[in-house]
Amino acid sequence: MTRGARLYFASGSGLRAVPLIDRDVSNLDAVMKLLSQGPSSAEQREGLTTLIQGVSGYAVTGDGPRVTVRLEGPYWAAERDQATGQLVCTLASFQSVREAEVRADDVEVTVRPGEGPTLGPLRCAEFLGR
Numbered sequence: 001m002t003r004g005a006r007l008y009f010a011s012g013s014g015l016r017a018v019p020l021i022d023r024d025v026s027n028l029d030a031v032m033k034l035l036s037q038g039p040s041s042a043e044q045r046e047g048l049t050t051l052i053q054g055v056s057g058y059a060v061t062g063d064g065p066r067v068t069v070r071l072e073g074p075y076w077a078a079e080r081d082q083a084t085g086q087l088v089c090t091l092a093s094f095q096s097v098r099e100a101e102v103r104a105d106d107v108e109v110t111v112r113p114g115e116g117p118t119l120g121p122l123r124c125a126e127f128l129g130r
Helices: 028-037 041-045 082-098
Strands: 006-009 016-019 058-063 066-071 108-112 119-122
Touching: 006 028, 006 082, 028 058, 028 082, 058 082, 066 082, 082 108, 082 119
Parallel strands: 066 108
Antiparallel strands: 006 016, 058 066, 108 119
16 A cells, blocks of 8 residues: 555445545544545546445544444444445555554554444455455
8 A cells, every 4th residue: 555645445346546635634534424425526437436325423533553433333334345445445544644653554444333243453455456
């Protein structure tokens, strides 16, 4: 993974990173909102989409190489699918920007739903190159 804040979107060939050039994101909660808004029109024409939609009732915290997503309800995707990869890779990217000493490759993301089993910790590398 390269440095810099990136959103990861789903495509027919797997996850693709999109650098954030014109958006200022101050916290990890805002990242979830950006993911649910999806790619720009130009990015959609390139075949990108988001599988993270209509997310509400969550809190995201990061400390060093660990990020935790707490959901009020159940988690909406499987542990190893592109939706989870979007979430994990994007949060890893942003956490490495927030804490410069942390490499995105080292970030572990855990999803703790209000209902159902905990997912993770998961690393972005588990979802790339599929």
